[in-house]
Amino acid sequence: xxxxxxxxxxxxxxxxxxxxIECRSLDFQATTMFWYRQFPKQSLMLMATSNEGSKxxxxxxVEKDKFLINHASLTLSTLTVTSAHPEDSSFYICSARSERxxxxxxxxxxxxxx
Amino acid sequence: DAKTTxxxxxxxxxxxxxxxxxxHSTISGNEYVYWYRQIHSQGPxxxxxxxxxxETNEMASLIITEDRKSSTLILPHATLRDTAVYYCIVRxxxxxDKLIFGTGTRLQVFP
Numbered sequence: 001x002x003x004x005x006x007x008x009x010x011x012x013x014x015x016x017x018x019x020x021i022e023c024r025s026l027d028f029q030a031t032t033m034f035w036y037r038q039f040p041k042q043s044l045m046l047m048a049t050s051n052e053g054s055k056x057x058x059x060x061x062v063e064k065d066k067f068l069i070n071h072a073s074l075t076l077s078t079l080t081v082t083s084a085h086p087e088d089s090s091f092y093i094c095s096a097r098s099e100r101x102x103x104x105x106x107x108x109x110x111x112x113x114x
Numbered sequence: 115d116a117k118t119t120x121x122x123x124x125x126x127x128x129x130x131x132x133x134x135x136x137x138h139s140t141i142s143g144n145e146y147v148y149w150y151r152q153i154h155s156q157g158p159x160x161x162x163x164x165x166x167x168x169e170t171n172e173m174a175s176l177i178i179t180e181d182r183k184s185s186t187l188i189l190p191h192a193t194l195r196d197t198a199v200y201y202c203i204v205r206x207x208x209x210x211d212k213l214i215f216g217t218g219t220r221l222q223v224f225p
Binding site: 004006034036043044045046049090093095102103104105106107108110 | 152218
């Protein structure tokens, strides 16, 4: 089946630094990717829709200047958490849609901000 | 907001069928029913999806009621590795249609 690769799997950073997370569709092209955040014992919360070649669409309450999304090609979207703070510590997950109406998910990135 | 409601948790004996219900009474005509599951600290895994006909694949079967207001995911022979949180989601077919997760059902398969 289709594969979505997410990197890194986990990252620890100091407060105030920026962290970039990559999401790649390995065997299909994805004009649209989605970014989610998940806190412990909670469900996935959609953060934004990443559109290839155009600006991302953010969900209500998600700061676009803090969570920068770039979708420069049909196989790559990146999420940059800028000036990270401890409250940004979370599990970040991306997904991409294949041509068969299915959404496939990356393995997630555990971000810990000290 | 999620358009589905599911029981918070369920138990199932290993080797038995696990039947996970989902209510989606406000589903519209062009929305599909999707099922995903998430094992701890991993990304969600696609299981199955359908519009109005029952569907079956190597992982599970999906039974959708005639009025499409509810559905049941069936794992025919549950194993310990099927322990996970199962999410039932309704979604349109357009490229930008979002997958909005509800709280899901935590399935515990016991020996």
